[in-house]
Structures are given as structure tokens and as C-alpha cells.
Amino acid sequence: MAITSANQLELLQTAEAVAREKMIDPGLVVEAMEESLARAAKSRYGSEMDIRVSIDRRTGRATFTRVRTVVEEEELENYQAEMTVEQAKQYMAEPKVGDQYVEEVPPVEMGRIAAQSAKQVILQKVREAERDRQYEEFKDRAGTIINGQVKREEYGNVIVDVGRGEAILRRNEKIGRESYRPNDRIRCYIKDVRREARGPQIFLSRTAPEFMAELFKMEVPEIYDGIIEIKAVARDPGSRAKIAVISYDGSIDPVGACVGMRGSRVQAVVNELQGEKIDIIPWNEDQPTFLVNALQPAEVTKVVLDEEAERIEVVVPEEQLSLAIGRRGQNVRLASQLTGLDIDIMTEAEESARRQKEFEERTQLFMDTLDLDEFFAQLLVSEGFTNLEEVAYVEQDELLVIDGVDEGTAEELQTRAREHLEEQAKKALANARELGAEDSLIDFDGLTPQMIEVLAKDGIKTLEDFATCADWELAGGWTTANGERVKDDGLLEPFEVSLEEAQGLVMTARVELGWVDPADLETAEDDSEDEDGDDLIAEEDAEAAEEARD
The missing domain is CATH 3.30.1480.10 (NusA, N-terminal domain)
Structure with a gap:
């Protein structure tokens, strides 16, 4: 041709x-x-x-x-x-x-x-x-809601016609046991758009927390306008969800605005999500207060927050325990996802038993180490003393406030505590030397003999060994594996060494060994101070502007 x-x-x-x-x-x-x-x-x-x-x-x-x-x-x-x-x-x-x-x-x-x-x-x-x-058209639409028409279902995955292409709603992205027939209308969240060898793949979701947030944005004009912000969403798709909202206008109630007149707004979202129950919770910067709100409808008696471990202990009345945990742990699990904290729930009786056990252990410690009778040891614990170091090195005035303690008694208590601590230190140092700890590590400032003993047991026997340690190996920390937070135990964690202190010790060791130039550290600190200063200036400018407006 x-x-x-x-x-x-x-x-x-x-x-x-x-x-x-x-x-x-x-x-x-x-x-x-x-x-x-x-x-x-x-x-x-x-x-x-x-x-x-x-x-x-x-x-x-x-x-x-x-x-x-x-x-x-x-x-x-x-x-x-x-x-x-x-x-x-x-x-x-x-x-x-x-x-x-x-x-x-x-x-x-x-x-x-x-x-x-x-x-x-x-x-x-x-x-x-x-x-x-098709890729250019949809790549910027990720994170939005799209309406489509069901074309077919393959092995539980739904193929959706979205106009100028096809998208896939995977089996694990459907709510509960949803089933669709060809030509059914469907509303989904565009979770991801990827360019692959066989063409662009558009992945949809109906279980993503963002899907609920986008639905509320469509139903609540105040969210769309930015007056109300959705701070966090946690879902058990098809069953229950919690959503935290905050209002930037003092005259608008964020919870009421999301609920709507006679529940019309939230009901529209519930209907789209196959009857999923939704708890709308006011956001609070104070984490314990926010957690109390997140655990609704359960009543909370007491909250203890461990910021470093990102864990929180919640005490509830006995009759509120099942409500706080929820069916199959649903309520506490959603509250944990919403706040980003690991939550331990206990009853008032359990907390009381734990506190009693701690009281008895500390009492026995003082009885054994300071040669005290039970009554006097209990007095020390009642005044807030938890270990020998506090007794040995506290100001004498704090001991004198205890009934029956005069200057002579206070001095005798501190002498006994210091002698016991010195004896423990000598034993720990001897054990460390037997384990092979070298003088370079023993003479390093910042490590106690007990710390050196623990390090030596783990094979860290020289300053070079110590300088190669990571801060989390010493202070411990938390990692996320398969969606769950896992505790990493640190070698010096029993001595209450924080992550920042561990970083400082390791960096000091590297400087002493000549691995790091001190000038580089000073430059890094100056840069950090400049950033802090800029933040402070910005805050002061903001405060001045606020005063001028007033």
C-alpha cells in the first residue's frame, strides 16, 4: 500500500x-x-x-x-x-x-x-x-471524594468507572460486607494514584479515616470554610468512629455544627457509611482532657500521663470499666488511635492495690537499708521519698518537717543512706572491673558505677564501645511495628536516663575520642538557638500585634 x-x-x-x-x-x-x-x-x-x-x-x-x-x-x-x-x-x-x-x-x-x-x-x-x-487528570485528585459507577466485581475487588478511566476498590477497602451490582452508583475516597506498567492505577477506599473527614467537609459548611477544623479521626469501619473537631470562632460550637439541626448533618454521613456510629468530640490541646473527652460516654476519675513513653493511665469507677473499654475493646482502641497514646485502663480498686504495693515496697526498702522500724519507714514514704538517693542528698530541712525528726536524726538518716550507696557503688565497680570494664569507661564523667556495671554486662567495656551506642539503646524508646507501639528497653533506663541525656553522654564520649570536632557542635547549637530566637521574636511580635488590636 x-x-x-x-x-x-x-x-x-x-x-x-x-x-x-x-x-x-x-x-x-x-x-x-x-x-x-x-x-x-x-x-x-x-x-x-x-x-x-x-x-x-x-x-x-x-x-x-x-x-x-x-x-x-x-x-x-x-x-x-x-x-x-x-x-x-x-x-x-x-x-x-x-x-x-x-x-x-x-x-x-x-x-x-x-x-x-x-x-x-x-x-x-x-x-x-x-x-x-488519565494519570495527569487524576494525580492531583488524590485525597478527594469521587462519584463513580460500578462496572464489575473481580475476586471481591470492585472495578469502578470514574469517567475517563477505571479505578479499583479493593476488598479490604470496603465497609463491612458491602456488595455492589453493575451500574450501582458509588462514592469513594481516592487514596492513591500510581503510574504502573499497565497504566495508571487509581486506588479507592471507603474505610480510610480521610473519607469520613471529606464527607463532613461536604456536609458542614463551617469545615469547608475553615472555621471548624477536623483534628483527628479514628474509625472501626462500618461499626463506630470518633472524630475530634475544634472551632476557631468562639461563637460556634464545633460539635453542634457537625451534628446539625436534629442531627441532619451527621446523619447524612452515617447513611453514607452504612450506619456507622459516630462520636463527635471537642479537641483540646491538653492531652489528658482530650483523652477524657475521647473516652466518652465513660466517666473518668483520674488520668496519669507519661509524655516520654506516650502512654497514659486512666482510672475509672468499677461500674464504668466495661463502658470505657467497649465491646471487644473498641472504645479504648478508637480513643487510643484518636489521641496517639497507648492507654491503660484500670479500676479505682486496681489503682489502689497498685499504690499500696508500691508503698509497701518502698517501706521495706527503707527498713532493710536504713535499719528503720516499719512506722518510721512509712513516715518517709508518706512524705514522698521514693529511693535512697533522695534521702541521702536532699536538703536537711525537708527531713526536719517529718514528725519526730530532729537535726541529729536527719543527719543519722543521711549518713546511713550515703554509706549504703557508697558500699553499693564499690561493689558495682568491682564487678565491672571483673567483667573487663577499662579505665577509659570507668573514668568517664557522667556514668555511675552501677551504670558501668550494667554496660559491662552487655559487652560495653571501653569508651570506644560506649561512643558507638545509639541514644535509644541507652535510654530506651518506642517503635511502631505492624501498627502497634513496641517498647525498646534501654540499658540505662532503670537509672532514669532520658533520651536527651543519653545523646549528651554519647556525644561527649565522641568528642573526648576525637571523633567529633567540638566546633561543629557549637555551630549546631548556635543554629538551634537562632531558630529558637526567631520563634521567640515571632511570638513577641504576635503578642504586640494582639495588644495593639486590643
């Missing part, structure tokens, strides 16, 4: 028809045709030739050209597509390396196989252009 003047315009008409059908640029279809014709010409003239085809965008005329590039003589490899400067002088006046000589060649007769090959090239290019167009 030769491209004659009779069918030249058909090329453009075909390109425009395909572009309209696939909603892509006609120029891309024409480029695909040019590539397919060039491939067919190479099969006729030789695959080593650099044959190019150009189709006139107005007339449809296809021009076939052969291109040869001028190269250095020693780089000449392809005699059909390259030539040396000497050879180029036959065709060009002053040839230079890199110049190209272009000559027109006769159009080729395309046989059935060549025509079929050209068709495949065009189809492939059109598919690629269609995929690019």
Missing part, C-alpha cells in the same frame, strides 16, 4: 477521529503514524538506516527522508547512518562533526505485514498517550 495523494488527507482525518475518541492530542496520533511509517520504511530500506517520516499537518503529505550524521573517522560504526568528514564533502560544502545530511527517499509500498505492524505501533502510542492523559 503506497501513500498516494488520494489517501493523504485520510491520515489526518483518521488521526483526528482517534484523538476525539480517546480524548488525546491529535498531534500525538500523527507522531505515532510517523513512527509507524518510519519503521515500515526501515524494513524496506534496511534497519541500519536512519529513516524518518514527516507528515504535513495541513495537507497530510508524508515525506520520507534518510539522515546521515558526520562523525570522527575512528568513531564510524554504522556506514548506513554515519559518514566521515571526507565522505561528507561530496554532499556538503564545509562539513563538521555533528552535522547531518538529509536526503529525501521514495515512499515505500506497505505490504499486509508492514501495515499490520504500523497499526500496532499506532495503537501502542495511542494507549500510552491515553494512560498519560
